[in-house]
Amino acid sequence: MTQKLRVTGPRESIFNNEVVSRFELYNSLFLTLPFYKIKDTGTLLPLFIKHCEDGVKNLKTPAEIIKSFFERYTQTTDPKDIIDLLFRFIQYIERQVVLFDAVEDASFTKLNTTEDHSSLRSMLKKSEFNAELHEKIAKLIEDFSLRLVLTAHPTQFYPGSVLSIINDLTTAIKINDIVTINQLLQQLGKTPFFNKKSPTPVDEALSLTWYLENVFYFAAANIQSEIDSSLEEFNIPSKKAIELGFWPGGDRDGNPNVHAQDTIQVSKMLRQILFRCYYRDFRKLKRRITFRGVEETVYKVQDVLYKNAFDTNIEPANISEFLIENLNQIKDTLIEFHDGLFADLVDDLLRKVELFGSHFASLDIRQDSRVLRNVHAYCRQFKPIISLFPENFDELGEEEKIQLLSFKTAKVNYSGDADSLTTDTLQTIAGIRQIQQQNGELACHRYIISNCQQASDILQLMELFLWNGWDEKELTIDFVPLFETVSDLEGASQIMERLYTHPFYRKHLESRGNKQDIMLGFSDSTKDGGYLMANWSIFNAKVALTATSVAHNIQLAFFDGRGGPPSRGGGKTHRFYASMGKEIANKNIQLTIQGQTISSQYGSIDSAEFNIEQLINAGISSGLKEKHNILLDSPHKDILDVMAKDSFDAFVALRKHPLFLNYLERFSPLSLLSKITISSRPVKRSSGEKLRLEDLRAISFVTAWGQLKQNIPGFYGIGTALKNQEASGNWDKIRKTYQESGYFKTIIDNGMMSMSKTDFSITAHFAKDPEFGDFWKMLRDEYERSKEMLLKLAGHTTLMENYPVEKRSIAVREKIVLPLVLIQHFALENLQHQLDDEQLQSYEKLAIRTVYGIVNAGRNSA
Template identity: 55%
Template sequence: MRLSQKKAAFQNEVLTRFDLFKSLFLTLPFQRVKHTGTILPFFTTHCEKGVEEKLTPEAIIDSFFGQYEQYVQEDDRLDLLFRIVQYIERQVVLFDAVEDSAFKAVGKSDETAGLDSVFRLAQSNPETKKQVIERLKEMSVRLVLTAHPTQFYPGPVLSIINDLIELLKLNDIPNIHLLLQQLGKTPFINKQKPTPVDEAISLAWYLENVFYRVASDIQSKIDDELELNSGDTSRIVELGFWPGGDRDGNPNVTWESTNRVATLLRTILFRCYYRDFRIVKRRITFRGVETYLDALQTLLYDNSFNPKENPEDITEEILFNLKEVKRVLLENHDGLFVELVEDLIRKVQTFGCYFTTLDIRQDSSVLRETFNWLLTQYPNETEIDLNTIGDDELAKEAAIKFSEQDLAIENVPAPLVEDTLKVIRLIKQIQSSGSERAVQRFIISNCQQASDILGLMQLFLWQGWTKKELTMDFVPLFETVDDLKRAADVMRSLYSNKDYATHLKKRGNKQTIMLGFSDSTKDGGYLMANWSIYKAKIELTAISREYDVDLVFFDGRGGPPARGGGKTQRFYASMGKEIENNHIQLTIQGQTISSQYGSLDTAKYNIEQLLHAGIVSDLRPKEGDTLTAKQKNVVDQMAAESHKKFLSLRKHPKFLKYLETLSPLKSLASINISSRPVKRNSDKELRLEDLRAISFVTAWSQLKQNIPGFYGVGTALQWAEDNNMWSYVKNLYETSGMFNTIIDNCMMSMTKSNFNITSYMQEDAEFGEFWKTLKEEFDRTKEYVLKLTGMNELMENYPVEKASICEREKIILPLLIIQHYAIRKLGNSKLDDKKAEIYRKLIGRTIYGVVNAGRNLA
């Protein structure tokens, strides 16, 4: 489908239908809704005009109320603003549903194909088919759902969206009308701050309603197209889970919540199995299967509704009975309904007794504190003298002897130390009930040295684990620019350690390394973050190959381009020969979960895109994806210039104050969106280094100045032109998929920016010059990316995505004006406490709507 056709299809299937169905809101039997819906178009037009005239939010809103004072009394003004926010929130839901319902009809403008193109290649050439099969046997895609606080739709709203999507496909107006009524009465916000278990329950909705089906469907498609037996390439699609396990900077995650989440996941899975089994049992009523079906009935029912306190892993028992049912059907009943049994077999092979692998993550500083506490508590048993080691890294590595002990957890003064030790013991119990796949890796955040990993391994051996039974993978997370530079040296020390090498061999000689984008973007800016990670991957791949280690990169991608998101499948398709790419693992963050994996169609499409990327990067690598020494040098210098520009912004005396004063940064801490604090060291004054990257990016996105997604890129491109390197940069964009995607994702961030909304700030006495600094770099970046790409407008080659973004920005413009209005009102010291609290609530509600509409803003 040509770009013009895609744009026309989007207009007809999404924009026109959205306008039609939007009118249904005015027919809802709620007087307040009808009144709000009647006023909203006038308010939206007024906001658009005010932004064009560079008016302040106060001037826009006050002039609107002055113009329509006969319709809105002064005492009702704030109430109307709340109702406008609520109305727009539901318009966003409707737009999401209309767009997702038209997914197949509109398609995507991205040039990458799906698995179907791979299958066509395989069918046309036996040798290619063999290569594809071998590739699928060694590769996998693991999607890890994270606990980051930007998934704002509660479970009931998600269910409505999914039902609405199906009804919209059928144009079932009466039932669509009913669901819109339900939507009008369903709350969008939590009354209380969610616990880690609440977050797990929320995300488990996707496991149960989307991934459970999609993973099996994709596996079935691969088996059928390539004529494989079930199990030949099982577990191509894997799932990971962070709620309840990610305790980095979140004191609310404890070993008790980890245990509850693991139990929850197992129970939900068995209920999924039991629902499928009831269909199997209803259809298969033949002789010869009774014994096996009775056994399955007992196993699945008991684990669904009467689980034991410490259940066992019964995966093999379930599979045995299912395979026996299949055998009887094939031998005695002409294979009737065998496909139902095969579907359940595939699901059990994929999800076992655990559903999704629960990752444990903690900061290296906490792990060091735990290690040191045990040394002081048990000096004779640990046989390590802290005073002798000091800060000597080599001495610490040499001092760790990996002795096996069972040191009691008694009189622990620090809660995080106690939690670390207890969760290490708990892991063994979780593995017993769900196999080691239930929880098999411990991620060390802020990993800076080899002793961080070796010390954690020793902690396990001091808590009753033995070397022989240590079924755990220790995963360093390198995130800041400096940590990424040191990553290769850290891994060399690890690979050279005799005891660690022995452990690695028992784990299949496979090492997972996590590379994070969030903190590296906050630390070094967009271009430096991307380039630092790319360089680290090349160095880590070379070292791992030198030691014959099967390297798995786990990427902290997800959300917006500023946090490594955007067109992630294109990154994986363009890694080149210097980067290991057998296994694709990435985090799925925030509202990206609902936007890319919230429905069966979108989830299937996006997972297939990642699988396609992993296959073609191996079968059909592009020569330009492996950079030459000269190209690396050019990007290296550009990244340095971009980094310099970004650091000058970070060091600006107005930087943090600007963000605190004009954005809803402070409000993020008070709204009930997450169990996780907005910043580390939450009891201390705000410092940039403590501010979580997700809060940092969210604040800029609410200002519509997506600084983390573009700042410094224009300066780097201008530097290249001024230093006679433009031809190299042009060549990079045309031949390197990695560089091409960096630029295209940068354009996405810029398309979601709108400096006109805050243009009134250029005359501000305190922040005017700082605002101009931001706008100048935006204009410079836009000028140079258009020059580089040969486009006339941003995202010209992605008309569908651009049209979607533009419509969403139009819907939420009134929310942004209301939000900035409330922020500025809240800055007025004359406000009484009651009024201030109202404005704080108003800010919180607008944040929800803006983020949900943006889909990958934070």
């Protein structure tokens, strides 16, 4: 099915032998997959794939390709039978994607050698005879932390049952166990990939806990163990470096299906799953520790762990200190009386308890500022608060509002009916206290205010806490503004300046250790201003916010809302952090892990450990170099300012084109995404029928372009910007910027990644469309312009030339799913015709089913 790839280097050779060849071998087993109704599906699929490739090369339409295939290779003419066979093809290809994922994951350690990155130990080794450097590294480690936050965004399609098969399949492939591989592929063929109905927020949380239980529980502890041993070797105090965050059940921004009881339920679920992990480990430990002197402590710990893991009637409490104290007693006894035998097993469990406490992952709460303003207005109607505010409070200016905020602790007497969002907000504020009491403060201590546009958005939320059961002296909450749009990013530092100088907020920050988290959104800023402008706006915002925080002696941590694809902040993420200059706070790296990025980068212990270590090393090495970022110097900054503006103008002109949304709705499955049963979150924020771009979620926006294989958000406008620089005689300067700035180079490289997953030949027939032909040509022309200019800038002949293995992986994956793309276009085209209800449902279902495989194959395409 897949052509052999030309070998050009050692890693490419490994990829060819370990991935492509084994995929071809195991792919033959798909001929016997247990699908029903259609005979010889496995035999016909390779013919269909080849027919699709030839059809695209000859610029045939999807309808022409599919029609000619059935005429040439089958006796089928009935539309219903054609749809049935296409569904079988989809099922096969979905599972081929899983197989390729498993084969690639099985080869992960061979494809990602230690030569690809420096380790913490190697950094310390270099400083062994340099006291000044050693001290600097020690200080960086003392201050550093990494927080990975799993989010419930609707592009992680695999349920737990399929994830378990993938995990087992990867293990079998590592040792070429053909019998087991065949059995697992048979199991995969019979295992449903998708739910019949949309999951609840709790269902989403349960699905993501698979990664916590099976991957992060081990990977985070293993990396922490390496850090501990490295620090011990070089006489540096141990430091907890890794934290986990969790959004399902806590993120209610634009999701009316999340309620306070869900948040409480998810916190309990996280706790119970964690204690089952602890109990599982402790049972293994107990089988080895059969000595005198520890019996009583062992049984005491086992009893507590068992009850917390399995007894649903137990009153939850934060017992991490109890566990640490008793595990240390066991360890001390082993060291003193039993030569330290099996003390390493106790150390392993101790390390996990110190990492995960009684909560596993911190549950973040997120809500839109507009909702929180409405809740504040609701509370102001009642005693004793009503006397503190004028009726026209919402119409006042920002400074007048802030002056009226009194931050008085009060018990509000509510007497009127509140809407569901208001009720949820008030119940959640009370619920956070319950979660902290049961699982510890770290279990739920951050409230993220999305669409934060003014300082009062945060200050009013603080008042809501004081009015609803919280005391000023015990306000164990970190308030995190989220700046998303280009204009919000531009004004972010002024907002934080206002907060840092506000007496009440400053006093609160002091109680929280003078630490401030600020979240920046990559997805909405790209949707708002295009790829280059979004990245440049975030860079400038980080510089300004860092300067403001330093001026007020605040330890700043940026929480980056990154999606999977480059257009949503993904791509070579660790290279962004490694390229930070001293003008950007980078000691505390925090980022979201979402969509297929969870399975592709953190789907196995090997890959999770590698990517966690990459991020930690990026943060430490960035601080170690403390390079001044040349993008802040003229002429670099001036050129980037102009380029970002040119790119922004081009992108906004595209967005304002009268055919923009119509094109996306007509040729992509955008209007059908709401029918995909993988998420509790609506596709758009408003409930109205008419689709508006401002209401469309960035993830749906990017997904739709990815399905079209055009990836407009990942590059559009950058070609125009570069072309303008060339025409202005600045080409040598921009080349110098590219060569000297790691940050700018990463932006360009990630843009090339987006373009590598773009193929306008698939939609070449759009050029003849009487309504959309010129619009398609405009998109294609910017792609060609961007490709030409990016290659010229990088000095390359092909896209992703400096990432040959990733480039080849993308090429194979795109080849696997090409039939899905064509089937999708075929279905969407038929949906434009007059159909009866049965036909309408059949073609809609056909189009929807293709989305899963295309997204999963892309690994970071949505």
